Amino acid sequence: MVLLSSAGGRLANGTFSRWLGYGLAELGAGVLPFAELVGPRSTTIAKAAVERGQTGPRGIDMDFVRQDGSIASGRVWIGGRAGADCIAVVIPRGDAMALPAVAEGQALEPPQRMSGGSDASFFSRSPLAMANVDGAGAVREANGSFARLFAGSDRMRAGTKLEQLVAERDVPAVESLVRETLSGQASGAPVDRLYAANLGPGGAGAAIYVVDTTAQRALEAQFAQSQKMQAIGQLAGGVAHDFNNVLTAILGYCDLLLANHRPSDPSFPDIMQIKQNANRAAGLVRQLLAFSRRQTLRPQVIQLTDVISDLSMLLRRLMGESISLQVEHGRELWPILVDVNQFEQVIVNLAVNARDAMPSGGVVTLRTLNVPAAACAAYGDASNLAPADYVLVEVGDTGTGMPPDILEKIFEPFFSTKDVGKGTGLGLSTVYGIVKQTGGSVLAASELGKGSLFRVFLPRHEGAIEETQARPAEPEAKVPDLTGQASVLLVEDEDAVRAFASRALSARGYRVVAAANGAEALEAMDQPGTSFDVVVSDVVMPEMDGPSLLRELRRRDPKLKIIFISGYAEEAFAKNLPEGERFAFLPKPFSLKQLVAAVKEATRP
Ligand SMILES: Nc1ncnc2c1ncn2[C@@H]1O[C@H](COP(=O)(O)OP(=O)(O)OP(=O)(O)O)[C@@H](O)[C@H]1O
Ligand SMILES: [Mg+2]
Known part of the structure; x- marks a missing residue:
């Protein structure tokens, strides 16, 4: 539904007056100029728009004060020359026309019966696309905004049927809207943002108003797209995280098996096959984590x-x-x-x-x-x-x-x-x-x-340019000694990962106490006469997560070394840790060698 008013206050149509609860005579006579109908929250923006003589194609939202003091909101388009005599078009918020019911038998004010001012400028200078269609639904006359809106359409000629101008899927709806409007007194329900109003008795013609929603549509599509990407990202990240636990166990047990088989053993190449395929899967998971922006970046x-x-x-x-x-x-x-x-x-x-x-x-x-x-x-x-x-x-x-x-x-x-x-x-x-x-x-x-x-x-990076770091050298080929005697507290809720890690470390000489969650870990820590050199802990665990566990552990032993293992990126949890906290990080899936190397490194005197 469309409401028209001149911003200077000399004109108002019946719909606009009724919307605000005034009689047509009160508003039409210019007793209350447009600017004075605007609610307190919108006065500044309305004043500026009226002075500029325009609001731009998207319009702006404004509040209006009804005669009874209540607030009505709508989207407003202002167009015309800068100054007080521009034209305002208002579409009530949500299109819910809270119009007072029109008494039976009382005619609706058609636009050409607006009091005061000239209809011609109202029509031609309106920022809203407007046209008249005749009894057969053919465009009789159109204003500049209408011509501009449909300028891309070479079908736009005098006598063109309105249906020829709209997208194919809207044709039936527009046809029936025009038919209904022409046959009845009242306006039919709008099709999207195309409105029609009856111009008078006898099916003489109808007025058509169209609001350009191209920009809004583009914005909506963009929003929907970014929401979708975010949702997929969340899903992908979650899948990747769970998969990393599975892969850690598969790769880990492969490593344990390989350690017990000679390369000449017939099973050896089979186990290698399993390991290679698990590594391929790990590569895919890494890409998923990259997509969901949960990988560790080293900028x-x-x-x-x-x-x-x-x-x-x-x-x-x-x-x-x-x-x-x-x-x-x-x-x-x-x-x-x-x-x-x-x-x-x-x-x-x-x-x-x-x-x-x-x-x-x-x-x-x-x-x-x-x-x-x-x-x-x-x-x-x-x-x-x-x-x-x-x-x-x-x-x-x-x-x-x-x-x-x-x-x-x-x-x-x-x-x-x-x-x-x-x-x-x-x-x-x-x-x-x-x-x-x-x-x-x-x-x-x-x-x-x-x-x-x-x-x-x-x-662009603002700030000092540091020397570009050389890429870290590939680890030396010689087999390092990865055995040790230190005592390790291993906290991991995933059974398979915990079992593999525990076996891998025990086999290298470490004394391992395994805990399935934070509470068990604290219990182990509180055993009299127990102390640990290093804690290897998962980050995401039910009840008590890694960072919270660390806080508790620190209270008992401030010097404790910690290695976090996680299927998520380091950044994802580092911010939950106290400032300056030192820890090592091992991304899942990790191999047996990476695990023992990390523990060796942490326990190095
Ligand atoms: N430069 C391009 N020209 C034409 N089509 C492209 C171009 N880049 C991407 N596409 C299209 O986008 C799709 C997705 O690209 P994407 O790189 O994500 O996957 P892919 O190349 O099919 O597989 P992958 O990169 O994982 O091996 C491609 O399948 C292709 O249809
Ligand atoms: Mg590709």
Whole structure:
């Protein structure tokens, strides 16, 4: 339902007057200008909008004071010349028309019977799209806003049927709305945001009002999409966490078996097979964790140009013969704070996808540049790219491109159009997770048959540039001595993991007391004459989690060493620990060797 008023207060239609509980004469005569009907919470915003003469295409929400003092809210569009004589259009909140019932036999005020002012300017200058249709539903006349709204439609001509202008699925509803409105006195129920009002007796014609909801729709779609990604992320993270416990046990028992079999033993290669497959599963779980942004990142300040130069050798090899890789480095790129290994993963995934999209060859372009906050609007709106200084990495290809219905799903885990066995559909989900966890954004654009362009925005790092750390050297090949005699308190609620870890440590000479939860751990600690050198504890446990347990343990022994083991990232729980707390961290799934090495390291004198 649409309400009209001139902001100067010289005009008001019957619907507007009735909405606020006034007689048409009271408002129409300009006794109460528009601005004085606005509620106290909205006066500033209303005044500014009236002075500017517009509210923009989305309108603004305002309160109004009814004659009886109660508050009515609605969305308001103001249009016209700056100053007092612009036109306001109000749509009551939620479309719930709390209009006082019209007494039987009392005619509704049709728009052309507004008191005062000229109908012509009311119509032509309205920010709301308005048109008149004749008895047959053909457009007789339309105002500027209506013409603009349907400008994309080449079907817009005088005499065009209204139904020809709307989307196919809305045609039946619009047809029946117009029919109903023309045949009756009252307005029919609106179709989406298209309203119709009867213009007079005898089915002479109807007024059509349309509110442009394009921007709102886009926003809603974006919101729904980000909600969906978050929900999938939560699910993926949960699955990954449980899977890591399972994999820790499988890998652990493989290690125990392998330790008892010689390589010449016929079972040895079979056990190796199990282990390799479990490791593959662990790789998939890592990607899921990356997507749900729960992996441990080791960010460092880097110059992107260096990293990309280093990487381009590998990329060239990945691209193969028929694809050429063009690298364009931006000048004086700002430093960024990223986990280099993960960032390389991002670029490799994007490049491999680009390659796969060009089965008969083509060009992959890798381009970097600085994007200052002021330039962000050129790439996306605030909902997908918050304005800030970014370093942008573009990966473009000249491949097959994607239709919109595929483009909207590509970041979902396990979405793949590739043949079974060719793609897992985790490449872009990993990219998405890593970039989001780094505080950036990734946007994709594509045109079918032309190619695709992926843009990765990484936040500019403000602050001193530290020396780029050298990558940690690969562990030495020589077999270290991993035995020890220290006493270990092992706290883990997952039976299989606890059993494996306990056996692995005992076999290396450690004295192990195992506990299934925090309470058991404290009980073990409180046994007279007991002391432990190191605690190996799970993080997520029912009743008492790792960090809470640590607090209790510290009270008993402030010098106790602690190793947390978890299927989640370190960041996920580190914030629950007291400031400056020192601990080691072992991500699940871990191998037997990693476990004993961590304990050895922690108990090193
Ligand atoms: N550059 C591109 N051009 C055309 N389509 C693409 C491009 N990049 C991704 N896609 C589409 O997005 C889908 C998902 O990509 P994603 O990298 O997540 O998975 P995948 O490549 O199929 O498998 P994986 O990367 O796990 O091996 C692809 O299957 C493909 O349909
Ligand atoms: Mg891929």
